[in-house]
Amino acid sequence: MAINTYGHLKGDEVLQVFARLLSARIRSTDLAARIGGEEFVVLLPETDARGARKLAESLRNQLENLRFESGDGRDFSVTMSAGVITRHSNSLVPFRELMVELDEMLYMAKRGGRNQVVLNDMSV
Numbered sequence: 001m002a003i004n005t006y007g008h009l010k011g012d013e014v015l016q017v018f019a020r021l022l023s024a025r026i027r028s029t030d031l032a033a034r035i036g037g038e039e040f041v042v043l044l045p046e047t048d049a050r051g052a053r054k055l056a057e058s059l060r061n062q063l064e065n066l067r068f069e070s071g072d073g074r075d076f077s078v079t080m081s082a083g084v085i086t087r088h089s090n091s092l093v094p095f096r097e098l099m100v101e102l103d104e105m106l107y108m109a110k111r112g113g114r115n116q117v118v119l120n121d122m123s124v
Contacts, residue, residue: 006070011038014068014078021062025055041102049086049119056082056117064115079115081106086120 015038022032022040031043044052060080067075083105087093101120109118 006068006076010068010071017066017068018059018063018080021059025059035099039106041099049084052084052086053117053119056084060115060117081109081114082117083107083109084117084119 015034018040019032019034022042026032026042026044029045030047033041035041042055044055047055060082063080064077067077070076083102085098085102085105087098105118105120109116112118
Protein backbone atom coordinates (compact mmCIF):
# COMPACT_ATOMS: atom_id res chain seq x y z
CA MET A 1 0.00 0.00 0.00
CA ALA A 2 1.50 3.33 -1.03
CA ILE A 3 -0.82 5.27 1.19
CA ASN A 4 0.96 8.44 2.22
CA THR A 5 0.12 10.09 -1.10
CA TYR A 6 -2.76 11.74 0.76
CA GLY A 7 -0.71 12.61 3.84
CA HIS A 8 0.35 10.84 7.00
CA LEU A 9 -3.02 11.14 8.71
CA LYS A 10 -4.78 9.41 5.80
CA GLY A 11 -2.02 6.81 5.70
CA ASP A 12 -2.52 6.15 9.40
CA GLU A 13 -6.27 5.85 8.85
CA VAL A 14 -5.77 3.23 6.12
CA LEU A 15 -3.33 1.28 8.30
CA GLN A 16 -5.80 1.29 11.19
CA VAL A 17 -8.64 0.11 8.96
CA PHE A 18 -6.45 -2.68 7.56
CA ALA A 19 -5.35 -3.71 11.05
CA ARG A 20 -9.01 -3.99 12.11
CA LEU A 21 -9.84 -6.05 8.99
CA LEU A 22 -6.91 -8.33 9.70
CA SER A 23 -7.72 -8.70 13.41
CA ALA A 24 -11.28 -9.66 12.57
CA ARG A 25 -10.12 -12.42 10.21
CA ILE A 26 -7.46 -14.23 12.22
CA ARG A 27 -7.91 -16.88 14.90
CA SER A 28 -6.68 -16.73 18.47
CA THR A 29 -3.82 -19.09 17.50
CA ASP A 30 -2.62 -16.74 14.73
CA LEU A 31 -0.29 -13.79 15.13
CA ALA A 32 -0.42 -10.54 13.16
CA ALA A 33 2.08 -7.73 13.56
CA ARG A 34 3.05 -4.55 11.79
CA ILE A 35 6.75 -4.84 11.08
CA GLY A 36 7.36 -1.36 9.80
CA GLY A 37 5.94 1.25 7.51
CA GLU A 38 3.02 -0.33 5.76
CA GLU A 39 4.19 -3.94 6.04
CA PHE A 40 2.51 -6.59 8.13
CA VAL A 41 3.40 -10.19 8.84
CA VAL A 42 0.85 -12.85 9.77
CA LEU A 43 1.77 -16.24 11.22
CA LEU A 44 -0.91 -18.87 10.64
CA PRO A 45 -0.07 -22.11 12.46
CA GLU A 46 -2.06 -25.13 11.37
CA THR A 47 -2.92 -23.46 8.05
CA ASP A 48 -1.94 -24.96 4.72
CA ALA A 49 -0.83 -23.02 1.63
CA ARG A 50 -4.36 -22.96 0.21
CA GLY A 51 -5.80 -21.51 3.42
CA ALA A 52 -3.04 -18.89 3.76
CA ARG A 53 -3.46 -17.78 0.17
CA LYS A 54 -7.25 -17.68 0.56
CA LEU A 55 -6.94 -15.38 3.59
CA ALA A 56 -4.47 -13.10 1.81
CA GLU A 57 -6.63 -12.89 -1.33
CA SER A 58 -9.72 -12.22 0.75
CA LEU A 59 -8.00 -9.38 2.61
CA ARG A 60 -6.66 -7.99 -0.67
CA ASN A 61 -10.15 -7.98 -2.21
CA GLN A 62 -11.76 -6.53 0.90
CA LEU A 63 -9.22 -3.69 1.10
CA GLU A 64 -9.43 -2.93 -2.61
CA ASN A 65 -13.21 -2.49 -2.36
CA LEU A 66 -13.02 0.09 0.43
CA ARG A 67 -13.14 3.80 -0.34
CA PHE A 68 -11.37 6.46 1.69
CA GLU A 69 -11.89 10.23 1.65
CA SER A 70 -8.83 12.12 0.47
CA GLY A 71 -9.71 15.32 2.29
CA ASP A 72 -10.22 17.30 -0.92
CA GLY A 73 -13.59 15.77 -1.74
CA ARG A 74 -12.24 12.88 -3.80
CA ASP A 75 -12.39 9.23 -2.81
CA PHE A 76 -9.48 6.88 -3.21
CA SER A 77 -8.88 3.17 -2.83
CA VAL A 78 -5.76 1.23 -1.96
CA THR A 79 -4.39 -2.07 -3.15
CA MET A 80 -2.35 -4.73 -1.42
CA SER A 81 0.53 -6.91 -2.56
CA ALA A 82 1.32 -9.97 -0.47
CA GLY A 83 3.92 -12.68 -0.34
CA VAL A 84 2.90 -15.97 1.26
CA ILE A 85 5.37 -18.63 2.35
CA THR A 86 4.57 -21.94 3.98
CA ARG A 87 6.66 -24.44 5.89
CA HIS A 88 6.05 -27.93 7.18
CA SER A 89 5.19 -27.74 10.85
CA ASN A 90 8.33 -29.72 11.74
CA SER A 91 10.76 -27.41 9.93
CA LEU A 92 12.90 -25.16 12.07
CA VAL A 93 13.87 -22.08 10.11
CA PRO A 94 15.35 -18.98 11.74
CA PHE A 95 12.87 -16.11 11.81
CA ARG A 96 15.32 -13.80 10.03
CA GLU A 97 15.58 -16.28 7.15
CA LEU A 98 11.78 -16.45 6.88
CA MET A 99 11.56 -12.66 6.82
CA VAL A 100 14.12 -12.40 4.01
CA GLU A 101 12.20 -14.96 1.96
CA LEU A 102 8.88 -13.29 2.70
CA ASP A 103 10.30 -9.94 1.63
CA GLU A 104 11.44 -11.53 -1.65
CA MET A 105 7.92 -12.87 -2.25
CA LEU A 106 6.41 -9.45 -1.52
CA TYR A 107 8.70 -7.76 -4.03
CA MET A 108 7.91 -10.48 -6.57
CA ALA A 109 4.24 -9.53 -6.22
CA LYS A 110 5.08 -5.86 -6.65
CA ARG A 111 7.27 -6.48 -9.72
CA GLY A 112 4.50 -8.66 -11.16
CA GLY A 113 2.10 -5.74 -11.32
CA ARG A 114 1.12 -5.15 -7.69
CA ASN A 115 -2.25 -5.88 -6.11
CA GLN A 116 -1.69 -9.63 -6.05
CA VAL A 117 -0.72 -12.51 -3.81
CA VAL A 118 2.37 -14.60 -4.59
CA LEU A 119 2.84 -18.01 -2.94
CA ASN A 120 5.96 -20.07 -2.27
CA ASP A 121 4.77 -23.40 -0.81
CA MET A 122 7.59 -25.26 0.93
CA SER A 123 5.30 -27.30 3.18
CA VAL A 124 5.57 -30.48 1.13
